Amino acid sequence: MNESTSNATFVGVLRDGLRQAPPFRLLLGLCPALAVTTAMENGFWMGMAVIFVLACSELLISLLRKVIPDRVRIPVYIVIVATFVTVVDMVMKAYLPEMHAILGIFIPLIVVNCVILGRAEAFASKHGPLLSVADAVGVGAGFTVSLMAIGGVRELLGTGNLKLFGFALLGPGLPLEIVVMLLPAGAFFVIGFLMAGLAWMQNRQQERARRAQVGAFAGAGGAGAAGGPGGPGATGGAGGGEEAAV
Amino acid sequence: MEFIAILIGGILINNYIFSRFLGLCPFFGVSNKLETVYGMGAAVVFVMTLASAITWPLQHLLLEPLGLGYLQTVAFILVIAALVQTVEMVIQRVSPPLYAALGIYLPLLTTNCAVLGAALLNITQDYSFMASVVNGFACGLGWTLATVLFAGVRERIEGLHIPEAMRGMPIAFVAAGLMALAFMGFQGLFRGILF
Numbered sequence: 001m002n003e004s005t006s007n008a009t010f011v012g013v014l015r016d017g018l019r020q021a022p023p024f025r026l027l028l029g030l031c032p033a034l035a036v037t038t039a040m041e042n043g044f045w046m047g048m049a050v051i052f053v054l055a056c057s058e059l060l061i062s063l064l065r066k067v068i069p070d071r072v073r074i075p076v077y078i079v080i081v082a083t084f085v086t087v088v089d090m091v092m093k094a095y096l097p098e099m100h101a102i103l104g105i106f107i108p109l110i111v112v113n114c115v116i117l118g119r120a121e122a123f124a125s126k127h128g129p130l131l132s133v134a135d136a137v138g139v140g141a142g143f144t145v146s147l148m149a150i151g152g153v154r155e156l157l158g159t160g161n162l163k164l165f166g167f168a169l170l171g172p173g174l175p176l177e178i179v180v181m182l183l184p185a186g187a188f189f190v191i192g193f194l195m196a197g198l199a200w201m202q203n204r205q206q207e208r209a210r211r212a213q214v215g216a217f218a219g220a221g222g223a224g225a226a227g228g229p230g231g232p233g234a235t236g237g238a239g240g241g242e243e244a245a246v
Numbered sequence: 247m248e249f250i251a252i253l254i255g256g257i258l259i260n261n262y263i264f265s266r267f268l269g270l271c272p273f274f275g276v277s278n279k280l281e282t283v284y285g286m287g288a289a290v291v292f293v294m295t296l297a298s299a300i301t302w303p304l305q306h307l308l309l310e311p312l313g314l315g316y317l318q319t320v321a322f323i324l325v326i327a328a329l330v331q332t333v334e335m336v337i338q339r340v341s342p343p344l345y346a347a348l349g350i351y352l353p354l355l356t357t358n359c360a361v362l363g364a365a366l367l368n369i370t371q372d373y374s375f376m377a378s379v380v381n382g383f384a385c386g387l388g389w390t391l392a393t394v395l396f397a398g399v400r401e402r403i404e405g406l407h408i409p410e411a412m413r414g415m416p417i418a419f420v421a422a423g424l425m426a427l428a429f430m431g432f433q434g435l436f437r438g439i440l441f
Binding site: 082089188196 | 316427
């Protein structure tokens with residue numbers, strides 16, 4: 001996480017957060033990302049719940065950051081997060097009972113979602129309330145998009161159609177019924193291949209940028225000969241390290 | 247018989263990693279090296295058993311009689327956090343070698359969804375006190391088993407020639423998917439007795 005504390009603007013922080021796309025880049029918040037994503041809509045509501053909890057807790061933590069004693073800050077953060085999780089849990093139970101039943105235990109488990117405590121510790125405890133909310137919405141939106149992507153791929157391959165709020169987006173749908181995609185194993189496959197796709201795109205971008213640079217400075221050279229920097233391995237390692245640090 | 251069913255169910259059939267998706271962050275985080283997995287696994291089993299034993303009376307003797315069911319999430323996470331802290335301090339005093347082995351893993355367990363998940367599932371599944379404790383123990387063992395197996399797989403993968411983009415985490419996820427498929431083979435065990 002490399003937020004610049006200087007010249008940080010609302011939009012800038014929002015974009016940074018969005019770019020982090022928690023389950024893919026940071027390897028945090030994996031459990032809900034795999035468990036509830038049997039359909040796109042599940043991912044959407046899980047993401048909404050996370051955005052709400054993240055925004056409220058980051059706002060409150062940011063407002064209280066000068067009051068909370070440093071030594072007990074983690075328990076205080078946990079209580080704040082747990083309070084908002086309880087709110088989400090009860091609201092969803094009342095107004096979206098079906099979705100609450102599908103998401104089940106993963107709603108209360110938002111408390112221990114490393115994304116939330118991670119952002120509270122890394123961002124909200126050091127920044128003002130406005131920026132913290134921007135960070136929360138950005139990171140939360142990144143999380144939601146990632147979950148919807150995983151859920152969308154699984155739903156499409158598993159049922160041949162995509163549903164959002166009861167509408168079938170693809171009309172009659174495709175003749176696909178790869179049941180394994182809806183099973184736990186499919187979740188691992190889909191997230192694995194999506195990550196590989198992202199890494200591939202990133203490598204290609206880096207390669208292209210480097211080639212352009214080399215071309216500009218040294219004219220025609222064997223630019224593309226050396227393999228790209230170990231992008232995916234490096235990010236994976238960093239994610240693991242971060243998790244260990246939390 | 248019931249306890250045996252819960253034990254086998256927790257370790258193999260409803261494995262926390264491969265069928266319930268709990269405790270995935272440390273699963274991918276520590277499975278780089280086999281030695282760290284044993285330390286983390288021991289800590290998980292220990293804390294999960296204790297957490298099950300403490301949260302059950304908390305729910306059934308305190309929260310429910312007083313009509314405070316809505317405090318479940320807050321109360322459980324606080325108790326687990328306090329428990330982890332206490333265990334850490336006790337182990338540090340009583341057995342420094344054990345602390346040296348487990349010390350760095352214990353603080354991580356507060357934010358491990360497997361521990362809170364076990365406590366919450368014990369309640370939703372209406373287990374008795376003993377069944378809860380056995381379930382916590384079994385699920386901890388299941389988590390450890392999955393992570394030990396997976397660490398072995400990852401050590402083998404490391405030296406292989408893999409397409410650039412698949413290196414690191416992507417291939418690890420695919421490998422985990424294949425292991426999840428293998429674990430699905432246990433689904434048929436005990437059908438009718440457990441569920």
